[in-house]
Amino acid sequence: MTGTRVPGPARAGPPRTGMRSLAPLLAGRASFRVLLYLSGPLLLAAWGRDDFNRYAAAVGSVTWLTALVQAGPEKAALKLVPRSHRTLGDTLGPLRAAVAFLPIPPAVVAVAAMLAAPSATATLYLTAAAYQIALGCTLLGAGVHRALGRTAPDLAAYAALSAGTAAMTGLALTAGPPPVVYIGALLAVCAVLNVALARRLPRPRPSGRRRAVRRLLAGTVLLMGAPEAMTNAATSLLYVELTLSAHAGQSGRLYLVLMAWSLVIATGYFVQRMFQPAASARLRGEGAAAGQDRARRIARLVLAGSAVWLAVAGAVLAVAGTRGADSLVLLGVLLVSRAPLYLLMSYAAYLLENTGGRDLRTSAAGGAAGLVAVVATGAVTVPLCGAAGAVYALAAKELVLGAVVLARLRARR
Numbered sequence: 001m002t003g004t005r006v007p008g009p010a011r012a013g014p015p016r017t018g019m020r021s022l023a024p025l026l027a028g029r030a031s032f033r034v035l036l037y038l039s040g041p042l043l044l045a046a047w048g049r050d051d052f053n054r055y056a057a058a059v060g061s062v063t064w065l066t067a068l069v070q071a072g073p074e075k076a077a078l079k080l081v082p083r084s085h086r087t088l089g090d091t092l093g094p095l096r097a098a099v100a101f102l103p104i105p106p107a108v109v110a111v112a113a114m115l116a117a118p119s120a121t122a123t124l125y126l127t128a129a130a131y132q133i134a135l136g137c138t139l140l141g142a143g144v145h146r147a148l149g150r151t152a153p154d155l156a157a158y159a160a161l162s163a164g165t166a167a168m169t170g171l172a173l174t175a176g177p178p179p180v181v182y183i184g185a186l187l188a189v190c191a192v193l194n195v196a197l198a199r200r201l202p203r204p205r206p207s208g209r210r211r212a213v214r215r216l217l218a219g220t221v222l223l224m225g226a227p228e229a230m231t232n233a234a235t236s237l238l239y240v241e242l243t244l245s246a247h248a249g250q251s252g253r254l255y256l257v258l259m260a261w262s263l264v265i266a267t268g269y270f271v272q273r274m275f276q277p278a279a280s281a282r283l284r285g286e287g288a289a290a291g292q293d294r295a296r297r298i299a300r301l302v303l304a305g306s307a308v309w310l311a312v313a314g315a316v317l318a319v320a321g322t323r324g325a326d327s328l329v330l331l332g333v334l335l336v337s338r339a340p341l342y343l344l345m346s347y348a349a350y351l352l353e354n355t356g357g358r359d360l361r362t363s364a365a366g367g368a369a370g371l372v373a374v375v376a377t378g379a380v381t382v383p384l385c386g387a388a389g390a391v392y393a394l395a396a397k398e399l400v401l402g403a404v405v406l407a408r409l410r411a412r413r
Contacts, residue, residue: 022271025151028158029270033263035162039169040256046172047179049252054121055179056255057248058128060239064232065129069136072225073098074143075353076217078273079224081147089204090213092144099141100198106130107187118180127183134190135161141197143273153200157193164189223360224353227367228269234374234397238390241378247386254387257331268343272350288355295359296409298348303402305341306395313337313392317385327388334391338398345398348405358408366404370397 044052077095084091110130113123138157145153168185171177177185207213235258242251283291313334320330349366352359373396381389 032162037259053252057251058124062129064236065132066136067232068229070139071228072221075224076220077147089206090210103134131187226364230367230371234371241382250387283355291351295348295351299402299405302345306399362408366401373400
């Protein structure tokens with residue numbers, strides 16, 4: 001079914017955020033993330049440690065592409081679409097095009113690589129990258145429908161992603177397709193979903209303000225998406241540092257632990273986005289000062305807490321040494337103990353993003369500084385402590401982001 005062309009000015013209704021609509025959407029995401037996590041140990045059993053490490057290193061190093069494609073455009077859609085009246089067609093046009101066409105070039109490259117050299121490491125990485133881009137577009141398409149007040153396409157997309165993941169994991173256990181085939185099949189599932197999601201988006205007539213609206217959309221995408229994309233890029237670069245170190249065999253362990261961590265992150269991001277339109281309205285005008293003050297207080301708390309955490313965790317790693325640094329228990333403890341600081345700082349950034357203007361730039365600047373801090377810390381800790389060093393390096397982001405937020409907000413007082 002193709003999208004209908006609206007003959008006159010269109011108005012997008014704000015997405016509902018009641019528990020009746022939130023619960024099934026949250027359940028769909030939780031099911032997908034749980035299946036992703038459970039697929040890890042099952043794939044390890046199906047492929048063995050060496051192939052699973054190759055798979056984990058490839059997928060882990062390109063997961064940032066999903067956030068790059070999804071985060072900024074989805075946040076922009078949730079912020080701008082409910083406010084669009086006569087300009088809805090100008091806002092939806094680029095978003096629809098991204099969902100439908102952005103995944104095609106990387107998918108074509110991946111298919112060509114699979115046909116030419118199916119066993120090559122480069123083919124595995126290219127296929128993983130194409131899948132992450134296609135997955136990001138699927139999540140974006142679901143998010144745009146949700147911004148229009150439509151929950152059915154969102155639920156259907158996540159159900160299909162869950163079914164595809166479960167089916168391919170079962171096939172890996174029974175028939176043993178190699179990692180590149182497994183990822184390629186998931187890429188095909190996303191390709192079908194992207195076409196369906198794009199075709200079901202409405203097509204209101206564009207207004208005479210197309211250029212101005214698209215400039216606003218592009219700027220909002222860039223500033224709102226930068227922090228999340230750079231957080232994911234930092235994690236992916238840690239996989240690269242781990243692969244290049246003497247601890248490359250720990251990529252699978254890091255992947256298993258971070259997949260569980262991604263369930264927490266994804267849930268937090270989703271709840272924020274569900275309430276983003278209301279938060280954006282609340283934090284405009286006079287409400288901006290209250291949001292800035294709360295973000296400042298949170299940043300101060302996180303800055304102090306991160307300094308303490310880094311000192312204590314560093315001492316633990318020094319005692320554990322290289323032999324105990326790849327323990328799943330230790331990796332889990334490091335992530336769980338860091339979670340409150342991460343979630344608090346994520347909320348502070350969310351407040352700043354929705355006050356708009358200069359605060360959007362503050363959040364983006366903090367994300368860029370955090371990326372540099374994580375990679376620089378990982379360059380020291382990963383060669384020393386392997387996967388545990390990578391988890392340790394992630395905490396440098398909260399420390400630096402808190403410092404940047406405090407510095408920039410204090411400069412305005």
